[in-house]
Amino acid sequence: MANQKIQAPKGVSEYFPDRSRLFEHVRDSLIAPAKKSGYQLIELPVFEDTDLFRRGVGESTDVVSKEMYTFEDRGGRSITLRPEGTAGVMRAVIEHGLDRGQLPVKLWYSGQFFRAERPQAGRYRQFYQVGIEAIGLDDPAIDAEVIAIADAGFKSLGLSKYRLEMTSLGDASSRSAHRVDLLNFISGLNLDEATAERARINPLRLFDDKREEMKKAMQKAPLLMDYLSSESSEHFKKVLGYLDRLNVSYVLNPRMVRGLDYYTGTTFEFVHELLGAQSGIGGGGRYDGLMQDLGGQALSGIGFGLGVDRVLLAAEAEGVISQEAFVSDLFIIPLGEEAKQMALTIAHDLRGQGKVVEIAFGDRGLKGSMKAADKTGATHTIVLGESELSSLTVDLKHMKTGKSSSVKIASLHQHL
Structure with a gap:
């Protein structure tokens, strides 16, 4: 349909x-x-x-x-x-x-x-x-x-x-010598037609057979390591x-x-x-x-x-790998068009210095954007509003501890 x-x-x-x-x-x-x-x-x-x-x-x-x-x-x-x-x-x-x-x-x-x-x-x-x-x-x-x-x-x-x-x-000489004795051993086994054909083409394949009856049958088969x-x-x-x-x-x-x-x-x-x-x-x-x-x-x-x-x-x-090892360094929440332009500039600069940075798009409110930041698992967040734009200073929040510190935008890289 x-x-x-x-x-x-x-x-x-x-x-x-x-x-x-x-x-x-x-x-x-x-x-x-x-x-x-x-x-x-x-x-x-x-x-x-x-x-x-x-x-x-x-x-x-x-x-x-x-x-x-x-x-x-x-x-x-x-x-x-x-x-x-x-x-x-x-x-x-x-x-x-x-x-x-x-x-x-x-x-x-x-x-x-x-x-x-x-x-x-x-x-x-x-x-x-x-x-x-x-x-x-x-x-x-x-x-x-x-x-x-x-x-x-x-x-x-x-x-x-x-x-x-x-x-x-x-x-080649090792395998040739081993093959003679292995084929002689296999000739004494009761094999179905498909298994016998595999053994005819390459008798070593029987060592790789996962069926319990074949594992038991091959238990005493001659081993190639003894013919090197x-x-x-x-x-x-x-x-x-x-x-x-x-x-x-x-x-x-x-x-x-x-x-x-x-x-x-x-x-x-x-x-x-x-x-x-x-x-x-x-x-x-x-x-x-x-x-x-x-x-x-x-x-x-x-x-x-x-x-x-x-x-x-x-x-x-x-337990040696977890999602926590793969999170963003910074989640930026812009409030308004001018802040969004600044957010794009900050993200571009920090990414160029090797940081993983995400931005809250879609003109969501502060509460919704903070929920989004929390879901991404980002280690830090900043909010860009009018006061931050005028002072070029942000409150850098560490998401795990909840603690914030005042940081100049120009020095963000040093604090991430």
């Missing part, structure tokens, strides 16, 4: 005032350590050629086989809304020749991603991530830096109830040594494989203890063959993706 309200699609995460302030703070805090480490922004399309994700993410993954939003455009091309960030970054690096310059290529991104999942708390069909990629060098120190950047983002928000889980998925080549083992030991040096705590989880097929070598996940079933707040790893699989050079890379939605839920669960 024409007058019927239209609602957002089921399973999307939306942020509007006042909670959008918290979302923005979390997103910016997570990416700030990357900026300080020399990573540069890359802005990418939210849809790509479907083949990018089939080849890059892996046919055996739930992401590709069950969760992608795929459609045919008007030109008959198969297009998919991006379910993750790394494949798109790698496509852009190859297409624009970024790998032909200074290495490593260090990039950060943020934005919406899409997966056709069953919506629940912390699990959305449209979700937000920030991520980084370091492409071009196979150096254990880069692995440690990438992990430390993620850890620094969480710590900057005050998070403490999380753990970093680490493993290594080894190099001397090179892979040495690389992983160095990564852990660097993390020790950086005071980044971790635990080993040899059963972790994560949900994307491109991971090799160093692999990690951050898990928060207060989020229940959807406890993963971020993770990543090394992807040594991905660039070549997508038509580029045989260059190594490592990166992470951090879930902004879940990190916000984690910060709220820990």
